[in-house]
Amino acid sequence: MDRPLQGNGSSQRCCSYRTLKSWLPILSWLPEYKLKYLQMDLLAGLTVGLTTVPQALAYAEVAGLPVQYGLYSAFMGGFIYTLLGTSKDVTLGPTAIMSLLCFSVVGEEPQRAVLLSLLCGVIQATMALLRLGFLLDFISYPVIKGFTCAAAVTIGFGQVKNILGIQDVPHQFFLEVYYTFHKIPEARVGDVVLGLVCLALLITLMLMKSHPGSENRSVGSRFARKLVWTVATMRNALVVVAATIVAYSWEAYGHHVFTLTGHTAQGLPAFSPPPTSDTTSNGTIVSFKEIVEDFGGGLAVIPLMGLLESIAIAKAFASQNNYRIDANQELLAIGVTNIMGSFVSAYPVTGSFGRTAVNSQTGVCTPAGGVITSVIVLLSLAFLMPAFYYIPKASLAAVIICAVAPMVDYRVVIEMWRIHRLDLLPFLATFLLSFWQVQYGIIGGVAVSGALLLYTMARPKIKVSDHGVLVMELGNGLSFPAVEHLNHIIHSQALQTIPARSVVLDCHHVSIIDYTVISELRDLMRHFKLKKVKLMFSGLQPSILKVLLKADLEGFSYADSLEEALLMESVSLLSDEDPK
Template identity: 50%
Template sequence: MPSPVNALGQARSSRSNMAPDTCCCSAVALQRRLPILAWLPDYSLQWLKMDFIAGLSVGLTVIPQALAYAEVAGLPPQFGLYSAFMGCFVYFFLGTSRDVTLGPTAIMSLLVSFYTFHEPAYAVLLAFLSGCIQLAMGFLRLGFLLDFISCPVIKGFTSAATVTIGFGQIKNLLGLQNTPRQFFLQVYHTFLSIGETRVGDAVLGLVCMVLLLVLKLMRDHVPPVHPEMPPGVRLSHGLVWTATTASQNNYRVDANQELLAIGLTNVLGSLVSAYPVTGSFGRTAVNAQSGVCTPAGGLVTGALVLLSLDYLTSLFYYIPKAALAAVIIMAVAPLFDTKIFGTLWRVKRLDLLPLGVTFLLCFWEIQYGILAGTLVSLLILLHAVARPKTQVSEGLVLVLQPASGLHFPAIETLREAVLKRALEGPPRRCVVLECTHVSCIDYTVVLGLGDLLEELHRQGAALVFVGLQVPVLRALLAADLKGFQHFSTLEEAEKYLQQDPGTQPYDSCDDPAPEHKIALLKA
């Protein structure tokens, strides 16, 4: 043990060494809250050029989408643009990704329509309240809660939302009136009223869908741009590519910082009559594929949206609903993942359960589908914890090896398995619990193992432990279990048990170094 003088000197040395790190950590913490401080000092003219092109591309994409998504939310078209620019400016300061763009999306618009009853005032209030909740979650660092929503739940939700949004636009595509909001009633009413289709609306909508499909095919087969191409050809190539990009971009971001950015966007957006927004899959892909370098591209997008509001608002009234319906259907169609069902069938069929539950219940109510799917996923996870797989080796000595940690829901199952196999017939067999894969245990498990030791001893058998990790060994030693024996290798344990267990005192512990036990307990 070091002397008090040495300890004091070490403490002073540690504080002096930590002083620069503390300042560095403060700077890092500030950059984490204001990511603009990390990239702005190195900003260059080349980045400005690329950000301007990307911002212009996203702006040309967001304007028609925002108008269309306002229809999904049950609001006048201009509210889509009211919601499309605030996120551009907020994310410039707070965003952690150069690619992500915030604004109205199809799925968020669908959720808004469920709670606002086509009333703009309710939509604005919803933006403010949801923003406050998101800010609170970001400050409390609750982004980890997203880890409990599994991929099958997300896929089931997005696929169901795609069907709901797409079919919900059939009424506008065909010019039908007074269609119910609930999905199943909507399907029934649409087929019941199919004879009331307006030919002009149907033709216009189908022509728009075919045009968008042709543009998509052109993008897929258009040759790459070469510097020697004439300027007009390069411009037309860029316009076709910009107008037809709806792919997803896998970008990992800081969940807590994103909550802060989205929350502040919604709070400030409510001041300019915006409804709730979030990150957009499609426009994020446009941003990334346009070569964006920093979140500064959002400034161009936001400015373009504001210009549209200033000069084009009076023209929004004349936009045909059938044309907007075609834009929405073609925008959400790629979100339906047709391959996920086959993939899960091959990888893990049990994951089809939360996906199916989420998918089906989302047609009733979106929020119930997400909640039910998440609960099913958690139940599957808890079942794995409560019934961990255990490898069993039969012989004169019974060896059980749990495949994962031991937690309180699993101890009763383990106890029954040990007693059944060890005492099922003469002669009684001793048991080795191989704990190489067990990294942690709780108090209930410790009590259960103590009861198991006593039960086997009363029946003329024994239980020993092998491969205990330090935290597990420390917990078992601290409990001072009667008859607790542990060994480093399986061979040592089997050699010990092949002797007559009755010759060993029940309260003995095979620990050749008592000081080692004391050190473990103090550690």
């Protein structure tokens, strides 16, 4: 019987059902789906859907786009994530941070926002296929916190003009602050009153949800708590609907008291490829290459921040609910969502912390809850768009302000000051630069974090102690940036003293070494020989010892422990003093 080709095993593994399940996680949970799961997923999907619709409309305002683009961006994620996602809780859609980033890159141009979604999706999916998720590890926690705090302040203050009902305020943050205060006399009383009432209602409902009251086991008490929780969870939808009814009532009597959202495109978006060119107001055609050049650093920042936000949320809820996620599969899910979203006029999306929390708290069992949410968004697009005309901008502004307010986390500054003050440098760099340009804030924060990391590598801690001979304990890895610092310490404290002194290098913390270090050690050992003193190594890990032995350093000597090295050195000193 002929033997099978060796490649068949590899091909079978590549095309096996197990491999298919790793690429399509739905195949893992769908065969075990139960009626109970369906009930919980329907409830969660409905609840999240009623939260998503008003938030999507509001976030489109932050992105500088017509409000329907928020809904265009809110439904594709539910379908794609059900197929590709590995978290039962995560919901993909427009968020405050991604909306702000989108506005900073494309301004108020919907066509470019849609093309940006396609390009971001391609970058994210490519990163997933190449397993490049580790790149997110280079964005430190202080940078993330600095960015989210600055974004929350920028987004929140950007909505003050809608609360006041004033027009023609620039979008650049510092100019926005100036002109908002400058135009306060132009504020419309109706918008101010409605906006403040909406804010008060939202804050009250939020506090009621976080403080449900005493635990009482009676049926009436449990029902009351459940009712309060439901109303508080759907607070955004309820407040926007109530504000819309109020605005419609005034408009019906001919009183234009509030600033309204205005006309929106009705119906579902056409399924078509995003435009790869643009036409300016004077008829000039802008090519794809020129558009990409205009995007600039946004093409790096937006995909990375989208991935970072989504994966951080997925990991947080996976830990909370005792399951695991696949980070690279999450990258693929969000990348494919942005690619497919661009075909229905969506701008870049990511995981939403607020809506994911609602999803989890409602008891969702599988990612299928996202399908229900997406259906609600589609129904809103199909049938409710005429009603969105009467949504007051002040009510949407109140929704956004309440959504981003918890992102301003002042406690993290206190913790960094108490635990590790140097971390305040990347935090402050990110926070302050983000008010100038969001991209510059992230890039600046990463640069400062990188500089601190490189400084740590270039200036490792070296503990010097005197045991008859000098003992120098290296605090961490020994790589080429640290060579000059080590050289300076050894020369100043051992070779340039009178008389010169022998040195034991305690290397039990050293786990890496490179050729530059070997070259410098060779030179140091030559200087020690000229001074007629010794350089000895102790506590070398096997991998480091192997490299040093291969280097064949002249006069190289080592001991397994510091105590053994000191004993060998003391014996050597005694033999040197022997008159024989």
